[in-house]
Amino acid sequence: MDIVVLLKQVPDTETLIQIAGDKASIRTEDVKWVINPYDEFAVEEALRIKEKHAGKVIILSMGPERAVESIRTALAMGADEGVLIDDPATQGSDALGTAKVLAAALKDTGYDLVIAGQRAVDDDGYQVPAAVAELLGIAQVSMVVKEEITDGKIRCECTIEGGIMVLETDLPALFTTQRGINEPRYASLPGIMKAKKKPLIKKTLADLKVDPSEVGEAQAKCRVKSLSFPPERSPGRIIDGETVEAKAAQLVKLLKEEAKVI
Amino acid sequence: MAQGVLVFAEQVDGNFRKIAYEAVSEGRRLADTLGDTVSAVVFGSGVEGIAGELAQYGADKIFVGDDPALADYTTDAYTNMLFEVVKDNDPRILLFGASSRGKDLSARLAARLGVGLAMDCIALKLDGEKLIATRPMYGGKVLAEVALEGVPQMSAIRPNVMEIVQSPKAGDLEKVAIKTDVVKTRVVEKRLEVASKIDLTEADVIVSGGRGMGGPDFGAIEQLAEVLGGTVGASRSAVDEGWRPHSDQVGQTGKVVSPNLYIACGISGAIQHLAGMGSSKYIVAINKDPEAPIFKKADYGIVEDLFKAVPAIMAELKKLKG
Numbered sequence: 247m248d249i250v251v252l253l254k255q256v257p258d259t260e261t262l263i264q265i266a267g268d269k270a271s272i273r274t275e276d277v278k279w280v281i282n283p284y285d286e287f288a289v290e291e292a293l294r295i296k297e298k299h300a301g302k303v304i305i306l307s308m309g310p311e312r313a314v315e316s317i318r319t320a321l322a323m324g325a326d327e328g329v330l331i332d333d334p335a336t337q338g339s340d341a342l343g344t345a346k347v348l349a350a351a352l353k354d355t356g357y358d359l360v361i362a363g364q365r366a367v368d369d370d371g372y373q374v375p376a377a378v379a380e381l382l383g384i385a386q387v388s389m390v391v392k393e394e395i396t397d398g399k400i401r402c403e404c405t406i407e408g409g410i411m412v413l414e415t416d417l418p419a420l421f422t423t424q425r426g427i428n429e430p431r432y433a434s435l436p437g438i439m440k441a442k443k444k445p446l447i448k449k450t451l452a453d454l455k456v457d458p459s460e461v462g463e464a465q466a467k468c469r470v471k472s473l474s475f476p477p478e479r480s481p482g483r484i485i486d487g488e489t490v491e492a493k494a495a496q497l498v499k500l501l502k503e504e505a506k507v508i
Numbered sequence: 509m510a511q512g513v514l515v516f517a518e519q520v521d522g523n524f525r526k527i528a529y530e531a532v533s534e535g536r537r538l539a540d541t542l543g544d545t546v547s548a549v550v551f552g553s554g555v556e557g558i559a560g561e562l563a564q565y566g567a568d569k570i571f572v573g574d575d576p577a578l579a580d581y582t583t584d585a586y587t588n589m590l591f592e593v594v595k596d597n598d599p600r601i602l603l604f605g606a607s608s609r610g611k612d613l614s615a616r617l618a619a620r621l622g623v624g625l626a627m628d629c630i631a632l633k634l635d636g637e638k639l640i641a642t643r644p645m646y647g648g649k650v651l652a653e654v655a656l657e658g659v660p661q662m663s664a665i666r667p668n669v670m671e672i673v674q675s676p677k678a679g680d681l682e683k684v685a686i687k688t689d690v691v692k693t694r695v696v697e698k699r700l701e702v703a704s705k706i707d708l709t710e711a712d713v714i715v716s717g718g719r720g721m722g723g724p725d726f727g728a729i730e731q732l733a734e735v736l737g738g739t740v741g742a743s744r745s746a747v748d749e750g751w752r753p754h755s756d757q758v759g760q761t762g763k764v765v766s767p768n769l770y771i772a773c774g775i776s777g778a779i780q781h782l783a784g785m786g787s788s789k790y791i792v793a794i795n796k797d798p799e800a801p802i803f804k805k806a807d808y809g810i811v812e813d814l815f816k817a818v819p820a821i822m823a824e825l826k827k828l829k830g
Binding site: 371 | 520525580582583584606607608609611612615616618619620622623624625626627628640643644645646647648649650651652653654655656657658692693694695696697698699700701705706707709710713736753754755757760761762764768769778779780783786787789790791792793798803804805806807808809810811812816817820821823824825828
């Protein structure tokens with residue numbers, strides 16, 4: 247079974263985000279780049295599926311040269327191959343543009359199962375996996391916390407508001423990971439050594455026969471005009487009081503009379 | 509030429525979700541600015557009876573797809589059906605609620621229509637006829653203003669942020685033909701938690717516990733949440749410790765929430781937690797460490813051991829309620 251993981255490199259969630267001079271992007275200096283945490287779950291799940299059903303885990307990413315490092319990390323975890331689509335023409339692509347490139351790459355690598363994070367924690371877009379599934383004409387199953395594959399079918403437990411929905415679909419299919427599906431393993435030292443020799447292929451749009459005029463900034467249908475920081479919260483008030491009871495009474499009074507939330 | 513605002517109104521088991529009213533109200537507000545009309549779309553089984561409720565919030569017209577095949581949400585059936593409604597009516601704006609189903613549906617449909625979609629928006633405005641959406645990125649550390657190309661202009665709005673406004677309109681029902689086409693997924697089972705539990709993303713009050721809880725016993729804050737009619741959340745540390753399920757996690761890698769009142773108990777306030785709850789209207793922090801970063805984000809802070817402060821607050825609330 248060919249399992250392809252869609253992986254995005256994003257700033258670490260502990261990163262202090264700074265807005266760049268163009269006011270529409272972030273400063274990338276001093277950013278620590280990591281695998282999108284939800285994609286890390288996807289890598290782990292792919293490896294577990296491979297361990298159970300045999301097959302090959304391919305890591306597919308679109309991004310600049312630095313994304314190689316994240317792909318290598320996934321290879322060190324145990325994935326078999328990496329593919330990076332590194333082409334300046336993809337810069338500024340929106341979700342649909344990105345999905346066009348990834349879908350073309352998937353047709354190129356072949357796939358029985360595609361796994362992606364439910365969202366990337368940089369743009370918080372939630373769109374690329376669904377768009378990829380649409381372009382490939384396969385089923386998508388979102389926010390999966392458990393899956394089981396039998397006889398060419400995958401059964402998934404998905405989180406919805408207030409509970410779990412169990413869905414089943416035939417392969418090939420795409421599913422997205424939700425926190426709780428697994429605990430990603432760390433790359434072992436032998437894993438890191440082995441990863442250096444695993445194939446990591448770079449591709450361009452020309453290799454994938456994608457017309458550059460269909461992707462990238464000029465074709466983006468959802469475009470960031472400006473970035474700003476959320477309004478600063480007014481400085482908090484520490485509630486004084488002689489006793490914890492006095493503080494509690496003061497808090498409840500403020501919540502009722504000032505905030506009017508209780 | 510495209511006209512009208514179309515709103516997908518989500519219902520589950522014959523009840524509209526709160527986000528459905530929020531989305532229709534927001535659609536009405538945009539339509540009024542444009543001097544245009546609002547149509548709502550409802551899919552489900554046995555939903556004809558409830559569809560009319562949307563008139564209250566400003567729907568001039570309500571499209572109803574009522575069929576057992578639509579009883580539970582499936583990406584394919586809903587996308588196929590909604591695609592037809594969009595094709596037939598050519599709206600200029602198409603709104604969704606960014607619930608888990610709303611995200612799944614809007615993302616698939618946007619790709620099919622080949623148009624832009626602004627996901628999980630906290631504010632919408634019009635620049636002439638162009639829809640400009642404000643949406644958090646980087647887990648809420650940054651707000652982006654995004655512009656959309658293509659028709660319809662699609663946006664999914666974050667639950668619990670936009671106001672529900674009563675604005676009664678005709679709300680004429682129109683049945684749509686049932687053409688679910690090929691549905692690739694089958695619903696095997698639906699397991700809902702206690703029906704009374706409000707999802708964190710829709711809760712008006714959230715009481716969250718962190719490392720300061722010291723263990724899996726969240727009894728103290730569960731009681732506080734109950735008195736306030738709220739829901740219990742947790743920090744990443746508390747979830748990583750195995751004290752609470754993943755579905756309770758608030759933060760950049762968990763749920764992003766915006767309740768009216770967020771009470772953080774024994775949570776220090778890591779940057780990724782603050783990102784996930786920073787848009788709450790009022791934040792209360794209870795922590796025995798006066799240097800905890802959470803106090804910088806809190807409207808009201810109490811420097812105390814939470815196990816003393818929470819019972820004291822409970823006692824005060826009981827006095828209040830008599």
